[in-house]
Amino acid sequence: MSAPDRDSQQMLDALRKVVAETLERKRRLGHYAVVWRGDRPVCIGPDAPSDCDQPRSEPDRSPDDVAESGDQSLIQRKAVNISFSVNDDILLSLKENAEEFTQDVRFLSALMWYRKDRLSLGKAAELAGYNKLDFIERMKLENEAIFDYRDDKMGEILADVAKLP
Secondary structure, eight states, X not given: OOOOOHHHXXXXXXXXXXXXXXXXXXXXXTOOEEEEETTEEEEESTTOOTTSOOOOOOTTSOHHHHXXXXXXXXXXXXXXXXXXXXXXXXXXXXXXXXXXXXXHHHHHHHHHHHHTTSSOHHHHHHHHTOOHHHHHHHXXXXXXXXXOOOHHHHXXXXXXXXXXX
């Protein structure tokens, strides 16, 4: 196979850059991606559907190799315990016990990261300790919009709709 000409190489480089940026964004948001491995497409990422082909284990790849390649689906996830102290008068003021307070802090943190587009809906639900439907229901109870598009994003969406036949 011969080397691509200059224009073709520029196109390949641009495509590689866009794909790398897209996969990184999906990884950061906790979204799965479908990539081609060998002779078949596979799903990578922690929230990949169970009915989607998963990558086979690759014992010859070290975690450093996996991390370097950007394939985070093969790295085992572990939970991190985060704790902080709260004066009991705060709980009294809120009329909540420690368990209720903890659940509210988890929900509000997840909601904040979701609003800032740092977590997907599924990852925010996971952080809050809910499944997606229960997280949406809680958002509804709190009068929070599930999808809150900014004006610029709505403009893009409406422009795309206007292009439809």
